[in-house]
Amino acid sequence: MLPELPSAGLRFLAARRGALARLAGWSALEAAHTFALGYALAHALDGGFLAGRTGTGLGWLAAAALAVLAGAYGTGRTYPALAAVVEPLRDALVRRVVARALADGDGAAVSRLTHQVEIARDAFAGLLMVTRSFVFTAAGALTGLFLLAPELLPVVAGPLVLGLALFVATLRVLARRQEAFLVADEEIARALGEVCQGLRDVAAGGAGSRVRSEVGALVDTQRAVAGSLARWSVARIAALTVAGRLPVVLLLVSAPWLLGRGVTPGALVGALAYLTQSLLPALQDLVHGVGTSGARLAVVLRRLTLPAPALPEVGAPPPEEVKGRAGGRHPQGSAPALSFHRLTFAYGPHAAPVVHELTLTVPPGGHLAVVGPSGVGKSTLAGLAAGLLAPGAGSVSLGGAPAHSEAARALRLLIPQEAYVFSGTLAENLAYLRHVPPGEDELADAARAVGMERIVGRLGGFAAPVAPAELSAGERQQIALARAYLSPAPIALLDEATCHLDPAAEARAEHALARRPAVAGDGRGTLVVIAHRAASALRADRILVMDGPHTVCGEHTELLRVSPLYRDLVGGDTGPSDPARDARDPYRVDAVARPRLAGDRGHVVAHGSVREVQAAGDLADGGALGRE
Structure with a gap:
């Protein structure tokens, strides 16, 4: 990734503080059901079903159901706020690609517009969604654990922080390995595309062993990169295990000690609900989303944000060195044009x-x-x-x-x-x-x-x-x-x-x-x-x-x-309307009917493809073409 991309990303997000604030607000409402899930379940057991008050227990469950409905409404409202952040990025990338194409005739502009920009847009949206989902889900779950029983918080928060630290420590290396794998895959696709188009030339020229060696080297490179990526992916699995699954084991192992310190059975059940139904799914989405979408976003942004030539603005004065009489013409100096x-x-x-x-x-x-x-x-x-x-x-x-x-x-x-x-x-x-x-x-x-x-x-x-x-x-x-x-x-x-x-x-x-x-x-x-x-x-x-x-x-x-070819192209000694012949044709066969042959009505047809047939005014007799 280019060094300036992180700072440019921060500036981009800072310019959209309002949209980010709306996204955070609706995400907080969406996370309400996360908080309500474990909290309501704990009180439904302790103050309701275990105490013989069925109505109280059902009331807490009903409150949890209402929180789910509120969370669903918040989820629906997050998408317009997300679009207000993501779509400006897409527009900025499109403008950059078009500017580059207009300035230097970028041959990959169509692919960048129709494919790479959409990859960046989808990857950025996915990255933003999983990140904000984990942040607000974790906040809701940890708040619920603290309110249920402060003793529960160290059991869950300790492994969670440790696993996240391990994941962040390996994120840069994983991103580089992912980028290297994508680059190797693209190189193989490019090479195979060229080889498949030229298979007959390869066979005719006896270049099979050379092509096999070149393509085989690319395949070996991709295999080595894939192996390195797989090995580093183990660290991602380890981070997920420490942060998401180890707290469940610790909670079960420490249950007698927690019960002895006044933690209620309902609080233990609520803590398990927080872990298995909220934190673990959000953590899995974060690890896989950041590890995959983050790497794809880094690769695509690096390619799309290569320095593009600046286009002059309409109405802006020309640079000093290109000013001239005829609208600012560039002096060519003494060098050849x-x-x-x-x-x-x-x-x-x-x-x-x-x-x-x-x-x-x-x-x-x-x-x-x-x-x-x-x-x-x-x-x-x-x-x-x-x-x-x-x-x-x-x-x-x-x-x-x-x-x-x-x-x-x-x-x-x-x-x-x-x-x-x-x-x-x-x-x-x-x-x-x-x-x-x-x-x-x-x-x-x-x-x-x-x-x-x-x-x-x-x-x-x-x-x-x-x-x-x-x-x-x-x-x-x-x-x-x-x-x-x-x-x-x-x-x-x-x-x-x-x-x-x-x-x-x-x-x-x-x-x-x-x-x-x-x-x-x-x-x-x-x-x-x-x-x-x-x-x-x-x-x-x-x-x-x-x-x-x-x-x-x-x-x-x-x-x-x-030049015999030039003589034929301009008509040689027979005049400018004589049809051109192939100078390398030993039999000197005319490409088209010559003038005054039977059936051609005195007209001359220009040598070349159909779209290059000359107009009537350019014909020797000045007449109009018939149905020839």
């Missing part, structure tokens, strides 16, 4: 690298287009540049800072293919990445730059509410592009962020993002485009052609000479 050095990345330790030994530098203000066939790793490269994926080897830096660092995150923005638009006004959507909300004129300039004036007019202005479900995919992309244009980050990464736009709108948006101001003086932003159309490559300063071991980077004319 984006740099890959011997970068290698693979999805798994035994998988073929998607990116291999890539070295590339993009200067401040540069415009790079990344092209290549589907599945070659273009989006993977964007994720590496944004710091969302960790390189297997080599390094990625933005403005001289590692891509995963806070400094690098402040310099870049990644616009994915599926644009995010939230419910709110259009101005709020556009200004989401700005420290200081832009004025109406600046919003209008951004809308004009990316070509979304029609959207602004249709919605009714920048103050109009936005319903994301009522927008087309292209309209959502234009809003995201305008948001990027207004962002203070000088490096924009477009991962097919214009795939739903027509070619003219795509060109206008890329032109705007490539020429937006980058610093508080001269200069422009840096743009990296995962190209959806070949025309994007023609607009760039340099082009990276991803082709596995034949990956090359250069200018358009140079790449036409050295």
Whole structure:
């Protein structure tokens, strides 16, 4: 557990003193039946049934029954008070997870929100319930014992305190062992998940013995941790025995001595009722609840409360070092805007690298287009540049800072293919990445730059509410592009962020993002485009052609000479509308029907998946697609 967690927990509870006071009050009422159980039973025997007064005995039993009803009512009222303490913890954890996901693209955010936060909530609620139940049950039982006969108190309280001390002394060690067991279990689950997905690769590559050895080591670790946890659990059982069962034995053994000192038979029976019906069950719940829920809570809180990058508040002034003319743009300095050095990345330790030994530098203000066939790793490269994926080897830096660092995150923005638009006004959507909300004129300039004036007019202005479900995919992309244009980050990464736009709108948006101001003086932003159309490559300063071991980077004319794949992607000598062919196909078979073949009515279909079919305006003859 992080060192600051205990103090943070105390501050959290102190801020909810009112809810804790209500919980304590209703818990005291709930414990009324604990006190009444032994006290009423003792008086029912001594002053009622043993004295021949049956009515008196029944009256005391009736009083105990009423106390049970009062306790049940108190139990029902504890849950709203408990929720007033537990739900704010859940809300705080959700905010922290969302803040981290928005800041650094935490890939585990969904699991944290749907699973780990709920574990923390349930574990905290269970821990609070068993702790307060034991405290008030013990208070009620010990008070009853003292009122029945003070001589009973040392017989019960001594072993109880001794057992609790033993339990507390071993609690930290047990929590560590429990956490180690959970971590080992998760490691096995992770490793087996990878192995099961790649069984055919393991068999084909002859890696069975290596995988067996690696997984076997994890299993041995879990077995050793489980054995250590089991051994330390004996101490928990010993604590429960001393605190809960030893008092019963001592009470029975010392019964003659107690009776000789004036303790009544009814008081002895009441003491036994306190021990067996109240203290022992509450003690068992405490030992098992704290030992299990407490460890789970410690593990989950440690993971959920890892330091998360602070998100700028809307309307807050930007930090001094990032102020600039264009809404606080970050200066990139003399370091390269984006740099890959011997970068290698693979999805798994035994998988073929998607990116291999890539070295590339993009200067401040540069415009790079990344092209290549589907599945070659273009989006993977964007994720590496944004710091969302960790390189297997080599390094990625933005403005001289590692891509995963806070400094690098402040310099870049990644616009994915599926644009995010939230419910709110259009101005709020556009200004989401700005420290200081832009004025109406600046919003209008951004809308004009990316070509979304029609959207602004249709919605009714920048103050109009936005319903994301009522927008087309292209309209959502234009809003995201305008948001990027207004962002203070000088490096924009477009991962097919214009795939739903027509070619003219795509060109206008890329032109705007490539020429937006980058610093508080001269200069422009840096743009990296995962190209959806070949025309994007023609607009760039340099082009990276991803082709596995034949990956090359250069200018358009140079790449036409050295890269067969690039010639096919842009159409080679036959023009930009010629369908692309696989450069590695020795038979040179066309992927789709070529123009003017029978049945194709003179149209050209773009090479690629169905969702990437180009619009009619991008076809060679300018016509509309038929039913091909």
